[in-house]
Amino acid sequence: MVKLGFIGLGKMGSALAIRAVQSGYNVIGYNRTRAKLEGLRDRMDIAPSISDVCEASDTMIVSVTDDAADEDVTLGNHGISDYVKPNKTILDFSTISPMESKYINEKLKRKGVHRIEVPVVGGPSKALRGELIALVGGEREKYEDLMDLIRAFAHRTFYIGDIGSAQTVKLAFNLLVAGYAEILGEGLTLVKKDGIDPRLLINVLNVSTYKTEFSETKGVKMVAENYDPTFYLKHMKKDLGLLTKVANEYEIYMPVMSALWTAYTGAVDQELGDEDFSAIFEYLKKVNNIKK
């Protein structure tokens, strides 16, 4: 079986790599911060550098934070493009801007590298169960070649179109998620300000037709003030930043998105960035002077 090379073993990258091992793939992984690799060393080969991953694998999976991180690991000094040989394949699971994804593709294409973007819906626990929803952008033929591999991680796959297009859909999706957490947080804040136990709102919501998997899982955790991160609040801010970039590029008026950007930026400024994004409720409580 081919050796899969993972670059970026954060929350999502490590879950994807473990899932690949459990699905029978031979895996080698690299992470910039080696201290974060302790739990992974006995599960897969660990590479000291990106050049070692390029050497050992024909197919690489990238999962890093944002535009800057992706550019660093693909095109930067000692990045993939410094070492990669023609005809290698990259599946990029990072959520980045469509403009950056097109730029990286263009540069790697000149090296004879095939790259498709695979931004995903669902967090690390879904990745571990192979239950992500994969959005795919890039050459359709390449996507069809890679379908079996993508299915190791995702139970639903949508081919969106050319490179960049899957990132646009993913960002539009995360706009909904950021908005959902914010609106639920505002409703809970209002209830709490009136001296009512916010669990009552969640209880009502979760027996109504408006319940969602979000209200049943994160909603319950929000009122219990459990913000163990699956998706960092700072990364939701990052996605709203990407949306701001895209809205400017496409000249789209998105007033709610701008308000969300302000709220999530405020939450990061209040040092909630390393909490789960649902901690937007904590931010709303803080700015509204609501005590525990």
Ligand SMILES: NC(=O)c1ccc[n+]([C@@H]2O[C@H](COP(=O)([O-])OP(=O)(O)OC[C@H]3O[C@@H](n4cnc5c(N)ncnc54)[C@H](OP(=O)(O)O)[C@@H]3O)[C@@H](O)[C@H]2O)c1
């Ligand atoms: N977590 C989720 O639920 C979820 C769901 C869907 C999509 N995503 C997307 O998946 C991607 C990864 O998210 P995550 O949750 O895994 O975040 P994370 O835990 O913060 O991991 C980020 C990864 O990016 C690496 N990185 C950042 N800057 C870098 C640079 N300049 N050079 C090399 N490596 C760099 C980090 O390395 P270090 O350890 O050295 O910092 C780490 O491996 C993001 O684009 C995110 O939006 C996440």
